[in-house]
Structures are given as structure tokens and as C-alpha cells.
Amino acid sequence: xxxxxxxxxxxxxxxxxxxxxxxxxxxxxxxxxxxxxxxxxxxxxxxxxxxxxxxxxxxxxxxxxxxxxxxxxxxxxxxxxxxxxxxxxxxxxxxxxxxxxxxxxxxxxxxxxxxxxxxxxxxxxxxxxxxxxxxxxxxxxxxxxxxxxxxxxxxxxxxxxxxxxxxxxxxxxxxxxxxxxxxxxxxxxxxxxxxxxxxxxxxxxxxxxxxxxxxxxxxxxxxxxxxxxxxxxxxxxxxxxxxxxxxxxxxxxxxxxxxxxxxxxxxxxxxxxxxxxxxxxxxxxxxxxxxxxxxxxxxxxxxxxxxxxxxxxxxxxxxxxxxxxxxxxxxxxxxxxxxxxxxxxxxxxxxxxxxxxxxxxxxxxxxxxxxxxxxxxxxxxxxxxxxxxxxxxxxxxxxxxxxxxxxxxxxxxxxxxxxxxxxxxxxxxxxxxxxxxxxxxxxxxxxxxxxxxxxxxxxxxxxxxxxxxxxxxxxxxxxxxxxxxxxxxxxxxxxxxxxxxxxxxxxxxxxxxxxxxxxxxxxxxxxxxxxxxxxxxxxxxxxxxxxxxxxxxxxxxxxxxxxxxxx
Amino acid sequence: xxxxxxxxxxxxxxxxxxxxxxxxxxxxxxxxxxxxxxxxxxxxxxxxxxxxxxxxxxxxxxxxxxxxxxxxxxxxxxxxxxxxxxxxxxxxxxxxxxxxxxxxxxxxxxxxxxxxxxxxxxxxxxxxxxxxxxxxxxxxxxxxxxxxxxxxxxxxxxxxxxxxxxxxxxxxxx
Numbered sequence: 001x002x003x004x005x006x007x008x009x010x011x012x013x014x015x016x017x018x019x020x021x022x023x024x025x026x027x028x029x030x031x032x033x034x035x036x037x038x039x040x041x042x043x044x045x046x047x048x049x050x051x052x053x054x055x056x057x058x059x060x061x062x063x064x065x066x067x068x069x070x071x072x073x074x075x076x077x078x079x080x081x082x083x084x085x086x087x088x089x090x091x092x093x094x095x096x097x098x099x100x101x102x103x104x105x106x107x108x109x110x111x112x113x114x115x116x117x118x119x120x121x122x123x124x125x126x127x128x129x130x131x132x133x134x135x136x137x138x139x140x141x142x143x144x145x146x147x148x149x150x151x152x153x154x155x156x157x158x159x160x161x162x163x164x165x166x167x168x169x170x171x172x173x174x175x176x177x178x179x180x181x182x183x184x185x186x187x188x189x190x191x192x193x194x195x196x197x198x199x200x201x202x203x204x205x206x207x208x209x210x211x212x213x214x215x216x217x218x219x220x221x222x223x224x225x226x227x228x229x230x231x232x233x234x235x236x237x238x239x240x241x242x243x244x245x246x247x248x249x250x251x252x253x254x255x256x257x258x259x260x261x262x263x264x265x266x267x268x269x270x271x272x273x274x275x276x277x278x279x280x281x282x283x284x285x286x287x288x289x290x291x292x293x294x295x296x297x298x299x300x301x302x303x304x305x306x307x308x309x310x311x312x313x314x315x316x317x318x319x320x321x322x323x324x325x326x327x328x329x330x331x332x333x334x335x336x337x338x339x340x341x342x343x344x345x346x347x348x349x350x351x352x353x354x355x356x357x358x359x360x361x362x363x364x365x366x367x368x369x370x371x372x373x374x375x376x377x378x379x380x381x382x383x384x385x386x387x388x389x390x391x392x393x394x395x396x397x398x399x400x401x402x403x404x405x406x407x408x409x410x411x412x413x414x415x416x417x418x419x420x421x422x423x424x425x426x427x428x429x430x431x432x433x434x435x436x437x438x439x440x441x442x443x444x445x446x447x448x449x450x451x452x453x454x455x456x457x458x459x460x461x462x463x464x465x466x467x468x469x470x471x472x473x474x475x476x477x478x479x480x481x482x483x484x485x486x487x488x489x490x491x492x493x494x495x496x497x498x499x500x501x502x503x504x505x506x507x508x509x510x511x512x513x514x515x516x517x518x519x520x521x522x523x524x525x526x527x528x529x530x531x532x533x534x535x536x537x538x539x540x541x542x543x544x545x546x547x548x549x550x551x552x553x554x555x556x557x558x559x560x561x562x563x564x565x566x567x
Numbered sequence: 568x569x570x571x572x573x574x575x576x577x578x579x580x581x582x583x584x585x586x587x588x589x590x591x592x593x594x595x596x597x598x599x600x601x602x603x604x605x606x607x608x609x610x611x612x613x614x615x616x617x618x619x620x621x622x623x624x625x626x627x628x629x630x631x632x633x634x635x636x637x638x639x640x641x642x643x644x645x646x647x648x649x650x651x652x653x654x655x656x657x658x659x660x661x662x663x664x665x666x667x668x669x670x671x672x673x674x675x676x677x678x679x680x681x682x683x684x685x686x687x688x689x690x691x692x693x694x695x696x697x698x699x700x701x702x703x704x705x706x707x708x709x710x711x712x713x714x715x716x717x718x719x720x721x722x723x724x725x726x727x728x729x730x731x732x733x734x735x736x737x738x739x740x741x
Contacts, residue, residue, distance in 0.1 A: 021570075066729060099570050136726045140687050142703060143728065181572030188570075225687060225702055252569040263569055264585055266577040291700040292618030292707035299616065300603040308596035315592035319585065324569070376603045377613055383698040384689045384724035451696040453689070453724035458732035464693040464720045533583030542588055546595065553599065557606070563697055565611040565676075565712035 012103060018414060018508040019257075027097040027104040028415050031090040033114055035411060036498070038086035041121065042401075043491050045078030050484035053440065057477020058459045058470050065457040069134045072455060076137030077128065080239070080396065081156065082121045087404045088194065088246050089113065089163040090411075095191035095249070096170035100180045105169035109162060116159030124152030136455060138236065141212065141228045150213035157202045157209075164195050164202075186263055186270065187256075190249030193273040198242045200281055204234030226293040233284035240392070241280040243400040244314065245273065247362070250403045251321050251355055257410060258352035258514055259345060260332060261324040264530055269320050275313035279305040289379035299376045311371055318363050318545065323538040327530030333518035335529075338537040349512035354406025354430040361434060362399030365441055366391060368549045378556045380563070384455070386476075387448030390441050397483070398437040402430060405490050412494060413509035418501030423512075426493050433486025439479025447472035449559075611712075614699065621706040626682040630657040634667040642668040642737055650677055658721075658736070660688035660701045662728055665721050665736025673740055676712045689725030692738065698724060713740045 012025050048071040054062040063071065097104050104110060127133045132146035139145055171192060174180055184192070208231040214220040252269075255261035263269055285302030288294050305311060329341035346352045369391040373382040382388060409426060413419055420426050448454070450469040459465070459473055504510070520526060581589055607613055621629075633656070637648040647668045650656035652675035659666045661684035671677060681690055681701050688701040699709060721736035 065732065069726065069729070069731075134729070140725070143686050143726075182575055183572050183577060185571050186569045186573070224704070226705060256569040261569060263573070265579055265581055266573045267579055268581050268585060268589070288700075290614045290698055292616055292702055292705040294616050296607055296613065296615045299614070300607065304600050304603065307600045311599075312589075312592055312596050315596075316589060319588045319592075323585065371599065375599070377606050377610060380612055380614055380697050380699070383700065384691065385696065385698060449696070451691065451693045451722075453691055453722055455726045456722075456724065456732045464722065466694075533581055533585040535584050539584045539588065546591065549595070557602070560612050561610070563612050563695055564692075564714050566697065567613050567615050567617075567710040 016098070016414060017506065021098040022101050023415065024097040024103045026107050026110070027093045030104070030110045030114060031093050031411070031415050034086045034090035034093070035408070037114075037118060037121075038083050038090065038404075039491060039494055041078045041082035041086065042487065044125070045075050045083055046484055046487045046491070048072075048075035048078065049487075050480055053477050053480025053484075055457065056459055056473055057480075058473055060477060061459065063457075066131075066134070068457040069136070069455075070128065070131060073134060073136050074125065074128045077124060077153075079401075080137060081153070084243055084396070084400060084404070085156075085160050086117065088198070088242065089117070089160060091246055091250065091407070092164065092167040092191055092195055094415075095188045096167045096174065099185050099188040100171065100174035102170055102174035102177070102179045105166050105173060109166045109169075113159045113163035113166060116155050116162065118159075120152045120154070120156030120159060122152075123148055123155065127152060138232060139212070140232075141223060141225045144216055147213055147216040150209050150216060154206065154209050154213060157205050161199065161202050164198050167191075167195050183266075186266060187249050187253045189270055190245055190252060190273055193276055194242050194245035194249065196277055197238055197245060197280055201235050201238035201242055204231055204238065204284075208232040208235060226291070229288060229291065230284055230294075233287040234281070237283035237286055238280055240396060241276060241283060241310075243396060245276055247358070247400045247403045248273075248317050248321070250407050251317075251359060252324070254351050254355035254403070254406055254410070255321060255325045255328070258349050258355065258512075259325045260328040260514070261321075262327045262331070262530055264320055264323050264327060264533060264535065268316060272313040272316040272320070275309050279310040279313075282306065283310075286374045289374070289376050290383045296376070303374055303376055308371070314367060318359075318367070319535075319538060319542050321359060322541060323530075323535035326535045326538050329515060330524075330529045331526045332515055333520045333526075334515070335520065335522070335524050338540055341537060344515055346513045346515055348427045349514065350426045350430050351406045351409045351512055353427075354402050354409070357430055357434040358399050358403040358406065361394050361402070361438060361441075363545055364548060365438065366395030366399050368545075368552050369445060370395060371549075372553050372556050375553075375556070378560055380566070381556070381560055382448065384453060385448035386444040386452045386454050389454050390444030390446075390448055393437060393444065394441040398434060398441060402434060402437070405433065406430065408490070408494055409512060410509075412497050412501070413504060416498050416501075417503055417505045418497050419504055419510050420493055420497045421501060422493060422496075425489055429486055429489045429493070432489065433483055436479045436481070436483025436486055440476050440483055441479070443472045443475030443477075443479055447476065617708040617710075619706040619708070620704065621682060623682070623684050623703045626657075626680075626706060627659060627661075627684050629680075630659040630666060633657040638667075639670060642739075645737075647739065652676070654678070655680060658690070659684060660690065660723065660734070661685055663723070663730035663734040665723075665734065668737045668739065670739045670741070671711075671713050673713050673716050676710060679709045679711045681707045681709065686727045687725045688723050688727050688734070691722040691724040693720045693722055695719060700725065713738075716740045
């Protein structure tokens with residue numbers, strides 16, 4: 001890894017012996033704290049996850065109805081909000097300090113943020129488990145939970161906002177002092193994108209949840225149920241775009257650390273992040289496509305993110321990230337044929353395999369299903385069926401969570417300065433987890449296509465679901481168990497490393513395995529690789545993606561055309 | 568590369584494969600966008616969101632009146648109502664049943680009013696797998712033409728409390 005001179009120095013800083021990056025010790029402390037909390041909530045959410053999956057597997061049908069709905073609520077909140085946001089605050093602190101060579105703006109602000117997030121998450125979890133908030137993550141009015149359920153989420157959101165403020169303040173100091181040079185590094189730019197979208201998302205959350213909290217307390221009138229849906233999804237969907245932006249940034253980071261990836265074109269990659277900021281804020285519409293109260297033109301314009309310009313951004317990253325990796329590998333000498341660079345990638349490095357599997361699962365399963373199901377009319381065949389969780393487990397779990405797991409294999413050695421033990425287990429962990437998530441996601445998607453509803457305890461309502469549905473629900477269950485196994489390997493290895501792992505203070509981390517430079521054969525000029533914007537292997541891969549996309553998309557229109565007529 | 572400040576001349580228009588891909592992706596995005604207005608005017612399955620404000624109790628009354636006026640039989644204790652072809656039909660979602668059972672004719676078009684007496688519900692017609700949101704306070708009108716016959720089940724697919732999974736209804740088509 002390249003060494004960069006550090007302008008940040010002083011008693012509160014150390015230089016990373018592996019990356020050469022400056023490490024702000026304040027930031028390091030809070031990254032550790034946030035990462036620990038994240039893993040705790042991942043474990044809690046995971047235990048709920050496997051219980052739910054085993055309930056929807058007809059042969060097992062583990063929980064009773066009450067606990068199924070309770071743990072489903074618990075699972076959604078702990079995974080989508082607590083695990084991911086604690087991780088993201090940690091990522092933001094890393095990006096604004098080490099990458100921008102600037103000390104963290106304020107310790108006390110970071111304490112305030114962390115304290116509120118812990119308080120809010122513990123409060124919410126306690127209320128859910130005590131049975132006072134069986135309302136699902138979305139808590140759609142007029143369904144009403146205990147006031148502390150909303151207060152917990154609000155406190156957590158305020159804590160996260162304060163953390164984001166700390167990030168912005170640090171970025172401002174860095175920008176003022178030109179501490180990182182003229183132009184912000186790409187990964188930090190992606191983190192900045194995530195932070196901007198997070199502010200908009202969290203404000204929507206406040207607008208939806210504060211009146212709901214005051215209503216639950218009996219202080220104000222009941223907010224309109226449709227209004228709540230519209231605003232709540234301003235939080236619910238946009239926070240997923242925060243995850244996308246953070247995940248894409250992590251992809252850029254891990255592809256660089258594990259394969260020496262280059263950025264083919266800074267303008268294109270940055271432009272794609274800007275498209276996220278500009279067009280993400282209308283994403284709420286995806287959830288209202290078969291709702292009353294909003295008309296067809298509103299649905300069409302908003303659900304397409306104004307003509308799919310945010311989808312375009314993801315399609316662009318879907319090219320630039322593998323292309324950057326391809327160019328990096330070709331420069332190292334892996335120039336033979338179309339895919340020599342791919343076969344020689346460090347598949348035994350869990351940071352790499354997690355990144356690459358995350359990219360593939362997010363693109364091929366999450367992305368294609370998401371855009372198709374989010375098509376206004378096609379949504380008639382998908383709304384509130386298992387197709388929806390089938391989609392978002394491929395984006396948020398197979399995509400974001402897996403990418404964050406890959407990142408952890410670097411965070412622990414670099415910022416906790418502890419090495420992983422049982423390294424062979426870590427090497428297979430991303431494959432186990434990814435395999436489980438893919439099975440689960442496909443099981444959900446196919447069962448949903450068969451009409452099986454999401455968020456329902458009875459797997460066979462009135463006997464309307466046939467043998468195919470039962471088979472697919474079994475695939476869901478088995479995939480869930482496999483994914484949980486991967487999750488437990490990750491949690492146990494990480495906890496062991498943090499508390500009992502071998503210290504690497506004062507030296508570089510043990511390399512997970514990175515491709516070495518080899519001698520270029522033939523008349524290749526390494527200086528010129530990628531400068532022309534070409535990446536032939538990646539071009540083939542994205543063509544396969546596009547073809548799959550087109551086939552799936554039009555197959556869904558065909559299926560829609562067979563239904564009853566409705567206007 | 569990705570974590571360092573780029574060189575000063577970092578602004579470049581895309582070239583080569585990258586430009587080709589961006590162009591193809593943009594064209595695909597536009598095709599997907601055009602598909603929705605195209606289907607809105609030419610397709611037979613659309614969710615136009617036609618809806619009217621209604622007090623939940625008022626909707627309950629309308630549905631009871633509709634079920635009484637158009638009753639043609641009973642299905643497990645629930646009245647079966649057969650609306651006139653081309654006419655209005657009412658379907659009430661409430662914790663935890665659908666009321667009444669509807670009897671429709673294939674090829675005829677109905678204005679089906681759906682709303683809720685209490686929480687949000689999900690109208691999920693099986694095995695057709697057509698899904699619409701049901702909101703209290705909103706009279707959601709689906710202009711519906713059955714194109715197949717048989718016994719269809721309405722499953723609630725929006726979580727509505729402890730008995731959510733027991734909320735089953737029927738539509739019979741002749």
C-alpha cells in the first residue's frame with residue numbers, strides 16, 4: 001500500500017504502520033466504540049433473524065404469532081437502523097480524520113452523539129421486547145406503539161445527526177486548512193455524500209416521528225395515516241441510500257486496499273455520487289405505488305427518481321468499481337485475456353471476497369429486482385409480498401452488511417490493532433454468509449412471486465399457497481440458517497480478535513493476501529492502462545448485467561399483462 | 568488511488584468503454600422511464616390511485632348498505648354481495664376480516680371501493696397476486712375487470728396486529 005506523508009501530527013495522533021495514514025486517537029476511540037455497539041446490535045438482530053426465518057420455513061414454524069411479530073419488529077430496527085448506523089458513524093469518523101488528515105472536531109460532541117445513540121437504541125429495544133411495540137419497523141399509523149418506542153428512535157436519530165455534524169465540522173476544518181490537498185479523496189467524497197443524504201433522511205424521520213410521539217403521549221391530534229407513510233419513507237428509503245453511498249465508498253476503499261484499484265475517471269465517479277444527492281430525496285414514492293391519495297403521474301415521476309437518474313448513478317458505479325479493480329490488476333501485470341485480472345484477485349482475502357460478493361449480490365439481485373419492483377405498474381404484483389424483503393435483503397444484507405463485514409477485517413487490525421485468529425474461518429466467512437443470503441433472497445423472491453405475503457406469521461393462509469411456495473419458503477429457511485452461521489462466525493471471530501487477538505502495535509498488520517506485481521509480458525505499457533477509459537473484462541461483465549436486467553424487467557411486464565384489468 | 572487527493576487535472580469527460588457503458592445505461596434508463604407512461608395509456612393494469620376522503624364510520628355504513636341491498640347468499644356466515652355489472656362494489660377491511668364476500672362476473676367492469684374501518688390493511692388477491700394498499704379515511708377506487716373465473720382469496724398483507732394472518736376474504740367470479 002502506498003505511503004502518504006502526514007501533515008497531521010502531535011501527541012493525539014499516530015501513523016498507521018500499514019497504510020501510512022494518520023490516525024487521530026480520538027477518532028480511533030469513537031470508531032472502536034461505534035463498531036463495538038454495531039456488532040452487538042448485529043448479533044441481537046441476527047438472533048431475531050434466524051428465529052423469523054425458521055418460523056417462515058413451514059416444516060419448522062418455530063415462534064408463536066405474538067413473538068414472530070415482536071421479533072420481526074426487533075429484527076428490522078436492530079439491523080436496518082442500529083447495526084448499520086453505528087457502523088456508518090464509525091466510517092464517517094474514519095473518512096474525515098484519516099483520509100482528510102485532520103483531527104476529529106470534538107470529543108464531547110462525539111460523546112454526546114454516542115451516548116444518545118446508545119440510550120435511544122437500548123430504550124427502543126427494551127420497549128419492543130417488553131411487548132409494548134409490536135408495530136413492525138414502519139410503525140404505520142393508526143397502529144400505535146408505546147411512546148418510548150418513538151422517543152428511543154428519535155433520540156437515536158438525534159445522536160446520529162450529532163455524529164454527522166461532528167463529521168461536517170471536521171470536513172470543514174480540513175477544507176479550510178487544505179489539509180488533504182486541493183481535492184478531497186474519492187472515498188471521503190462518497191462518505192460526504194452519505195452524510196448529506198443522512199441529514200435529509202433523519203430530518204424526515206423527525207418530521208414523521210415527533211408528531212407521532214406527541215400523539216402517543218396524548219398531547220396532539222393524530223397525524224394522517226397517508227401523510228405518515230409519505231414522510232416516514234422519506235426516512236425509510238433515503239436511509240437505504242445512505243447505506244448505498246456508504247457501501248459504494250467502502251467498495252472503493254476495499255478494492256484499493258485489496259487489489260490496488262485505480263479510479264478510471266474521478267469526474268465520472270464523483271458525478272455519480274452527486275446524482276445520488278440530487279435525485280434520492282424522491283425515493284419515498286417507491287412505497288406508495290399502489291396507494292390511494294397519490295396519482296399516477298406523481299408515482300411515475302418520483303419512483304423513477306426523475307427518469308432513473310439515481311439508478312444511472314448505481315449503474316455507473318457498477319462499472320467504475322470493477323473497472324478500477326481491473327485496471328489496478330492489469331497494471332500489476334495481470335494483463336492476459338479478458339479475465340486474468342479477476343481469476344488472480346485475492347479470493348482468500350476476506351476483505352476482498354466480501355467486497356466483490358457484495359458488489360455482485362447488490363447489482364445482480366438487489367439492483368435488478370429493486371428497479372423492476374419499483375416500476376409503477378409492476379409494483380401491483382409485488383407490493384407487500386415476500387418479493388420486497390427478497391429485494392432488500394440482497395441490497396442491505398448481501399450488499400451493505402457484507403461490505404461492512406469485509407471492512408471489519410481491516411478495521412480490527414488497523415484501528416483496534418489486534419489480529420484475527422482462526423484465519424481460515426475468516427477466509428470462508430464471506431462465502432458462507434453470501435451463500436446464505438443469496439438462497440434466502442431467492443427463496444423470498446420466488447415465494448413472493450407466488451403471492452406469499454411478507455410480515456405474516458401463518459405461512460399458508462387459507463391454503464392458497466401451493467407446493468412451489470412451500471419449497472421456496474424452505475429455501476428461505478435454509479438460507480437463513482446458513483446466513484446466520486456466517487454472521488456468527490463473523491461476530492465470534494471479531495469479538496475474539498478485539499479482546500484476545502494478538503496485538504500488532506508498532507508494526508504493520510498481517511496481510512490477508514494481496515496480489516503481487518508480476519512481470520509484464522508482451523508489449524504492454526503499464527503507464528497507459530486504463531487511461532483510455534477501457535476495461536474490456538468489466539465491459540463484458542456489465543453487458544451480462546444489462547442483459548439479465550432487460551430479460552427480468554420485460555418478463556415482469558409480461559406477467560403483469562396476464563392479470564385482471566384494473567385502473 | 569481512491570483514498571488520495573487526485574492530481575489537479577482530474578476533470579475529464581468519460582472515454583472508451585466507460586463512455587460506452589454510460590451511454591448504454593442512460594438509454595436503458597430512458598426506456599424504463601418511457602415504459603411507465605406508455606403502459607399508463609396502453610396497458611390494462613394500472614394503479615391510478617383514484618381515491619376520495621371518507622370518514623371510516625361512513626364507509627362502514629356504505630358497505631353494510633351495499634351488502635344488504637345486493638345480497639345473493641351467504642359464505643360461511645358472511646353475506647355474498649353481487650354488484651350490478653358496471654356498478655359500484657364495496658369492500659371493507661377491518662381487524663380481522665374482509666366484508667362482504669363479492670360475486671363478480673367475468674368480463675364485466677366494476678368500481679370497487681376499498682377502505683378500512685381501523686388500521687391499514689393490504690388487499691392481496693390470490694392466486695392472481697394483485698396487491699393494493701387499504702387506508703382508513705381513504706376510499707380507494709379500483710376500476711376492476713375480472714378476466715378469469717373461480718374462487719379467489721383476499722389475503723391481508725399489511726401488518727394489522729395480532730390477528731393479521733387470520734384476515735382472509737373471498738371474491739367469487741362466474
